[in-house]
Amino acid sequence: MFDGGIGPITVSTLKEAEFFLKGGFRDILYAVSIVPSKCRRVHDLMRAGMRPDDPVVMAITRLLHESPGANFLGYLTHAGDSYNCPNISAIKKHAVQERDAVVKCAEAAQEIGITPKIVSMGSTPTATFSEDLTGIDEVRAGVFTFQDLFQANLGVCQTGDIALSVLTTVISHKKDQNRIIIDAGGMALSKDRGTAGQKNDHKFGLVCTVESGEVIDDLIVESANQEHGIITSRSGRDIDFSRYPIGRLLSILPNHVCMTAAAHDEYHIYGNKQEILHIWHRCHGW
Amino acid sequence: MFDGGIGPITVSTLKEAEFFLKGGFRDILYAVSIVPSKCRRVHDLMRAGMRPDDPVVMAITRLLHESPGANFLGYLTHAGDSYNCPNISAIKKHAVQERDAVVKCAEAAQEIGITPKIVSMGSTPTATFSEDLTGIDEVRAGVFTFQDLFQANLGVCQTGDIALSVLTTVISHKKDQNRIIIDAGGMALSKDRGTAGQKNDHKFGLVCTVESGEVIDDLIVESANQEHGIITSRSGRDIDFSRYPIGRLLSILPNHVCMTAAAHDEYHIYGNKQEILHIWHRCHGW
Structure with missing residues (x-):
């Protein structure tokens, strides 16, 4: 499937990260909150996710940007709530919302002089029905590979x-x-x-x-x-x-x-x- | 846990059977319906389970007993419905019912001149609250090993x-x-x-x-x-x-x-x- 590929790929366990690293992947995104031992400086600010307009987003951006131990790359969001959309028109609206949220973070960072390298969004429903990906560098869609009955019910596939x-x-x-x-x-x-x-x-x-x-x-x-x-x-x-x-x-x-x-x-x-x-x-x- | 043991043990996959065989077990019960290729003679009579008073039980008993290719061993039941009991008193009643069902099969076999070698019952709830195991050779209780919240809700454990x-x-x-x-x-x-x-x-x-x-x-x-x-x-x-x-x-x-x-x-x-x-x-x- 990824013959000779080096990524990008999104993983949700460190075991998966090791698995793909061994397979030659070099661009691996671990999309789970980290524990303090891995990044002491952001410990107190860690969240499972933040609202894009929360001032803490820019505070963390600054902290990571200025930290000698960290390498600030950009913003990531996952429209988990798109799984609850009643129809395709709702998913489309959600895709706009998702794009806007993460692109606005990137714009706010630009305003304080920090340029994110990656602006990433994704969920299988929003990836399928997005009509405008301006400002987005990466779309992560997992179930997409195989699809399932849940997605068929959402209208994402047959x-x-x-x-x-x-x-x-x-x-x-x-x-x-x-x-x-x-x-x-x-x-x-x-x-x-x-x-x-x-x-x-x-x-x-x-x-x-x-x-x-x-x-x-x-x-x-x-x-x-x-x-x-x-x-x-x-x-x-x-x-x-x-x-x-x-x-x-x-x-x-x-x-x-x-x-x-x-x-x-x-x-x-x-x-x-x-x-x-x-x-x-x-x-x-x- | 089974250091040096050779059984008995009940398994629900052939992989488990192979696993325990490799570990030295010799008395292994595969408690799942078999496909025709394994026992052509009982093909047309196979069931996921039969009521103990169904005449087909004795018909199968006879068929297996008389078959040169099969070795009739006895009767087995599993009180799956004990998982739906509302309280311990209901489980106790269920345990009586379970014992009676399988022991009555054994008695009916005796009446037609066939002696079952094993009469087996079991489910974690009925194994826990059985008060009379007369006529039973083997009790199979799986969850029993660890217990869980479902069993705690039934009153089987704390x-x-x-x-x-x-x-x-x-x-x-x-x-x-x-x-x-x-x-x-x-x-x-x-x-x-x-x-x-x-x-x-x-x-x-x-x-x-x-x-x-x-x-x-x-x-x-x-x-x-x-x-x-x-x-x-x-x-x-x-x-x-x-x-x-x-x-x-x-x-x-x-x-x-x-x-x-x-x-x-x-x-x-x-x-x-x-x-x-x-x-x-x-x-x-x-």
Whole structure:
């Protein structure tokens, strides 16, 4: 995916930073608050995030700029709240807000004689629907790589765009309960219920054929025990069990791809004939 | 923990079975439905579970007993529904029901001239409160090893009995929102919200001191982003931030220990002086 690349990349654990450094990356952004031992001077001012108009932003800018131990690079924001937008028009407004916030910080710094090298924004929804990136040097969009049902609900993608699914096997039928049991439960799918508060609650995931990758009727993973998942039909219509014999492979689209991917050690990249083209290794832990 | 042991042990993935086999275990129960390739003869009768009075139970018993390719061992049940009991008295009733169900199967087999070698029951709640195990050869209780907040809510344990917690660091303060940010989010705690439907909803976990392991006031992990957790007070009372400076270690009790443990590669076993006594490796995957 990043053959020979050196970045930029945004990481959220030091383990990831080490992983990508080892892979040749040299432009790595660690987007998590640091502890005092790493930067004593900004200790008292540290925040998980600041409002762009908070005077403390310029105070920190000055402090870092003047510090012999630090190298002030610029401003970064992440529109986490874009995940709560009800529609695309709201995401577009959010993208403007996000850009304005961080660009205004850069302008305020210019006014006190400090030129930021990087002005960075990003979230998958705002990255997708931004119409004006003037003043922005870097857009960080993570879920973007694979997409998921949460993003599909936001209107950021279609279910057909979701590039990651969990391969599972039908292991039992409960015909009297209109249920199919599969060998993917919470451990394989994660227990993320991010779509619970959205317009389409997909419970623990949508069910697709392995062959075409298309969503099957209204089949849904209704619940996820540790190693079992339970598929039923959303409408309550009778499932045609003969189409899903024991041993049949299915694939499940994830609610939140970050959580689901974290349950697995490898990505298996499939070709059109379901042959494995590549295996990508993941980085676990902290 | 199982120094030199050879079992019995119950596993839910073949990877776990291989892991314990390698570790010397010889009595391993794989408690998941098998696919046809493994046992063609029972294909058409396979179920995720059967009611003990279903005539198909004895039909399968006969089939396995008479099959040259299979070795019928006995009956197994798991009182998954004991997780929904509102109180201890209901769990006790459930334990009786569970024992009766599986023992009655064994008796019915005796009546048709087949003697089961193993009659097995188990779930952490019923294992804890069973008062009569007559006719039972094996009790399987998994969460029992560590306990968790879900079990504490059921009355199976006290929070002080929970033997697993996630070590985390305070990385930021949001005083205006009465929030502490920690570096343990959904990736470290899991997104399991098993306590959501119980009498005490602990959101993503209770907060304890590292030194004494005691729950701190009414602090709770209110939400879990990917790598961040947000602690607040359940009552809304002001947090005394001076007690939780940036860099301070805290430990978080898990909702569902199976899901939380799966996020980590190792267990670190602590002594009374917070020294690491042992490191236990985990088995991941399928």
